[in-house]
Amino acid sequence: MTMIRAAARPMLAAMFVAGGFNSVVDPKRVAAKAEPVVGAVADRVPGVPKDAETAIRLNGAVQLGAGVALALGLMPRASALALAGTLVPTTYAGHPFWEIKDPADRAQQRIHFLKNLAMFGGLLFAATEHRKKRTKRSRWSCS
Template sequence: MSLLRMVGRPMLASMFVAGGIHSMRRPADVAPAAEPIVRPVADRVAALPDDTEQLVRLNGAVHVVGGVLLGLGRCPRLAALALAAALVPTTLAAHRYWEAEDPSDRAQQRIHFLKNLSMMGGLLIAADDTGSAPSLLWRGRHTARGLRHDAHLVHRSVRATARPAATAGGIRAKLGN
């Protein structure tokens, strides 16, 4: 692992771990801001709990687990994708700057909104980072290409040896052996 990955991933993950722990410990602090986003989503997705505080805790748990995995470099691509997905409702619930009345509050919320947007960009880059190893898609294509090449060689080999064998078998049959 490169030094940049070793240092950068925990730095990116730290905000999610800290925020996730806060959301899990004190969901009542976040629930009122999350209500406008939680209610429409919970009504459409039956698998989600109806209680806003439970959904805040669940989102916090995703942030903590994803942040720890990303920070430790364990399943970093999957962790980054999970964090990016969980960051969408967090940003839309907590930083609705377009609804703020006070100009200074609006400016502050816009800054936080853009900060979260920047973090999402970093997470998407991390989700695409293969760590200098080929991606699974490339490995699959490379393996398939190799298998096709091997099958072609076997086919050519069988054809090359089948004709002389058939000829020898025909001669042997004519001779009566």
């Protein structure tokens, strides 16, 4: 692993570890915003809890676990994909800038939405990065 990868993974994971921990410990702070999205997802996806606080805790637990795994380089592709999956409902529920009338609030929520979109892109990069396979070479080979 290069030094850049060793530094980049924990940087990318830090927000998920912190946010996931907060969601597990205190889901009430975002439950009202998440309730409509949780209900819509629960109606369409089997296994998703209908209770907003339970769904937030579950989402937070996945973010916390996958964030730690990504930071440590454990199953980085699977961890990055799991985090990307949690980011979609989190962003949709948390930053619906298109519904906000006040220009200042709308601009602030758009910034957060785009920040999450950028993190989603970083996670897709992490999930699709290819490792070079090491091959045994003779000390005498020219390649």
